Amino acid sequence: MKEQKMKHEIKRRIDQYLEQTEKQMLDGIKRSVQIQSVKGEPSKEAPFGEGPRLALLDALKQADELGFKTENLDSRIGFAEYGAGEEMVAVLGHLDVVPAIGEWTHDPFCAEIYDGMLYGRGVLDDKGPVIGALYALAAVRHSGVDLKRRIRVIMGTDEESGSSCVAYYKERKQELPVAGFTPDACFPVIFCEKGCLVFEIGCELSKETLGRLQKFRGGTAPNVVMEEFEIHMLTEGGSCSMYKKGRSAHAAAPSLGINAGVAAAKELAQVRLAPEIDDMMRFIADYIGDETQGKGLGIDHTDEETGCVSVNLGILGIREGRAYLTLDIRYPNNADPEWIKKEVERKASSRNLEIQSIRHSPLMYLSKESALIKTLMNVYEQEMGAGAKPVAIGGGTYAKSFSNMAAFGPLFPGQKDCIHQPDEQAEVELLKKAVRMMAYAMAELAQAEEVNEWM
Structure with missing residues (x-):
């Protein structure tokens, strides 16, 4: 009973922080979407083009403004981190986007909110969730939850063209997460990516x-x-x-x-x-x-x-x-x-x-009975109710980059999927809910007793 009360209090504090910083978070997402981070002509300073480099610099600046330790790995990939401990869990997202082709009714790089919908290339895939993850991490810090391991938000800039940014992260011998998720697909949780x-x-x-x-x-x-x-x-x-x-x-x-x-x-x-x-x-x-x-x-x-x-x-x-x-x-x-x-x-x-x-x-497959899938499903069901099941998708996400990671959000069942399409859009209330779910999941993964058997 005492543990349940503590979990309820942690969630209350997370919700409180995200409510207080809602405008700041949405402004941060808009700021990111307004950067045209389509892969471009490479240079020494910008290996994937100037747009992706500027998007990474902006996201790291936002993380700095939130008070996190940050690192930029040669403008290819970067991260923000919070907490202490020998182990680390991660949220992995990307800041590059596909071209804004087709007929748009809203400027793809203006990031307008109209009738409760945020429009722009990247609001769902994947800038909205990435900037949201920084605020989710800040909410976890604000909650005062006792963490057993560090939480790192890793931000790549070449996911849409092969994920060479994560390959570079590994080449640089950066620390690998013991578990984690990527907000680059849909809820409740992805157990298989073709x-x-x-x-x-x-x-x-x-x-x-x-x-x-x-x-x-x-x-x-x-x-x-x-x-x-x-x-x-x-x-x-x-x-x-x-x-x-x-x-x-x-x-x-x-x-x-x-x-x-x-x-x-x-x-x-x-x-x-x-x-x-x-x-x-x-x-x-x-x-x-x-x-x-x-x-x-x-x-x-x-x-x-x-x-x-x-x-x-x-x-x-x-x-x-x-x-x-x-x-x-x-x-x-x-x-x-x-x-x-x-x-x-x-x-x-x-x-x-x-x-x-x-x-x-290669195909990514995690057993539906694995502890990682069950943990993320539990986070989802506590907020959305029982009855949902883990799903398989055709899309490839960053979850394939690490052996112990699953895709978790940002799209909810029934939500319009307009990723890679004209008028990419995110319902603001659902985006806020997805950020809350990310915060809850971060806290669960970072305070779990053991992760060695999560696969």
Whole structure:
């Protein structure tokens, strides 16, 4: 009974602090969203471009203003820390964002609040949760809870392009957390993230084709459904021009979008432009098409617990005399990534295309009965009620960066998922609730007796 009263008092103090600093926190989130932290031209001072560097500097400054110890690891990744103890638990988030493409009704980098909704690129993925995590950490400090280990909020700047920032953190021999979570997905808690294979597939273009192909471009990133595609090519009888408009969506759920590259390929596969371009268009039309579960490629696989394969055509373009495309393929538990690689290579070869590179992010799976999942589920159920279950997702989060981490928030069940889409938005009241949940989870993880068996 005494322990329950103490937990209630800790929560009351956390809630009190977050209520008192609500405006300050929202202003801090706005400040971060207003920085256009899309990956850009690298330099010695800004390895991922000036935007991500400025976003990290701003977040560390906000942490400094809250009174935390901070560290900047060469403008790639940084952290804020509180507490004492030999062990450390972490909250891992990112400050880089995908491009703000598409038709927005609110300026993506203005961070307006309209009718209770905060609009802007990054308000959900992942600047809102990251800045919120700093205030959650301050609330834990304010609560006076007795912690057995330190809490670190780690902030990366290259998650959307491969998470090389976390690789750098590890290369620098930085301390690894004994447990933690990333607020980069949804509640109640993610027990499985599908594996992800990103293929770059292409072919060399002849001098004649290069001379006639004046425009051939579409897409912004492998993990975004291609929203626009454009081609302009001179032909013997004149020219071929085409522009296709689709609808963007995250590659974790490509069926929610309309792929402009696929739409174009289905038409272009019926005409003859140049052998290399014809092969690429037939590859897309024959083996990818409108369905998104890999049936055309012969890699469709479904796991009852963790879902099915998904395939997204992300980019079409020309680089260094080669035409290329990217495929983002997510696979569930019990699917063999080596089998997927072989099948994709076989299909590409049948259309005279070569695999130029493969980037692999392995599947992340934690037992639903593990102590880490149960602890985070308990935090969620105490606030939202029983009945929810841990979920599997197609999206990859920072949780894959560490072996003892799960994704926890910020989206609640039923909340509109507009991550990577135009008019990215967060309901202010739900964002505040997510920050409270993060604070409760930080306190639980940092005061637990043992974490050695949490996997």
